[in-house]
Amino acid sequence: SQKIEQNSEALNIQEGKTATLTCNYTNYSPAYLQWYRQDPGRGPVFLLLIRENEKEKRKERLKVTFDTTLKQSLFHITASQPADSATYLCALDMNNAGNMLTFGGGTRLMVKP
Amino acid sequence: DVKVTQSSRYLVKRTGEKVFLECVQDMDHENMFWYRQDPGLGLRLIYFSYDVKMKEKGDIPEGYSVSREKKERFSLILESASTNQTSMYLCASSQLRDREYFGPGTRLLVL
Numbered sequence: 761s762q763k764i765e766q767n768s769e770a771l772n773i774q775e776g777k778t779a780t781l782t783c784n785y786t787n788y789s790p791a792y793l794q795w796y797r798q799d800p801g802r803g804p805v806f807l808l809l810i811r812e813n814e815k816e817k818r819k820e821r822l823k824v825t826f827d828t829t830l831k832q833s834l835f836h837i838t839a840s841q842p843a844d845s846a847t848y849l850c851a852l853d854m855n856n857a858g859n860m861l862t863f864g865g866g867t868r869l870m871v872k873p
Numbered sequence: 874d875v876k877v878t879q880s881s882r883y884l885v886k887r888t889g890e891k892v893f894l895e896c897v898q899d900m901d902h903e904n905m906f907w908y909r910q911d912p913g914l915g916l917r918l919i920y921f922s923y924d925v926k927m928k929e930k931g932d933i934p935e936g937y938s939v940s941r942e943k944k945e946r947f948s949l950i951l952e953s954a955s956t957n958q959t960s961m962y963l964c965a966s967s968q969l970r971d972r973e974y975f976g977p978g979t980r981l982l983v984l
Contacts, residue, residue, distance in 0.1 A: 768913075792971075794972065801978070801980075802977055802978065803877075803963050803965070803975030803976050803977055803978050804916075804963075804973075804975050805975070806972040806973065806974070809971055809972060849915070849916065860918060860921065860929075860931065861918070861973065862918075863908075863915050863916035863917075864915060865913070865914070865915035866915060
């Protein structure tokens with residue numbers, strides 16, 4: 761069965777450092793992968809989408825890589841700030857018809873001043 | 874900006890009650906989704922709809938039903954609420970399937 765793994769342990773980093781979060785998947789070849797941010801008690805908010813033919817995508821301080829050979833995506837936040845503290849979710853399309861997304865469990869990021 | 878609203882932020886119901894959760898989106902999106910989110914289990918898809926009166930089961934449809942009579946509105950129904958349905962319920966909508974827009978969530982407690 762399809763499986764998406766994100767580190768369930770919280771990631772604690774110091775302000776100004778680069779945070780790197782990992783999303784691994786098995787038994788599937790998604791056409792694209794998405795990253796969302798979720799704050800406590802709120803719905804997830806879309807951040808970035810990267811397609812299978814794209815190796816890297818950037819948006820301001822965010823960078824996402826997508827390695828379809830390793831079946832892994834890395835999500836980087838450079839010059840991290842305490843306001844970046846949140847849970848970050850990755851999501852993959854379950855089929856190439858794009859009808860359903862499967863979400864990972866999320867990784868909680870804590871940026872300390 | 875797309876706005877997805879949910880009828881309640883917090884809801885307390887008793888076991889056996891019928892529960893309605895409503896979701897409304899204002900961007901004329903074709904697709905709408907209902908998820909539940911539980912600690913350690915992440916977001917799980919209950920049902921989705923790609924058109925009015927159309928519905929598809931997600932990963933965990935048991936104990937739930939849905940209704941989409943109008944394009945902007947997608948309702949989740951718990952026919953007979955049980956304590957294991959205590960959870961955070963999230964509605965989402967999308968048009969091109971390139972991103973989903975989520976509502977603020979409804980935290981349901983079933984006693």
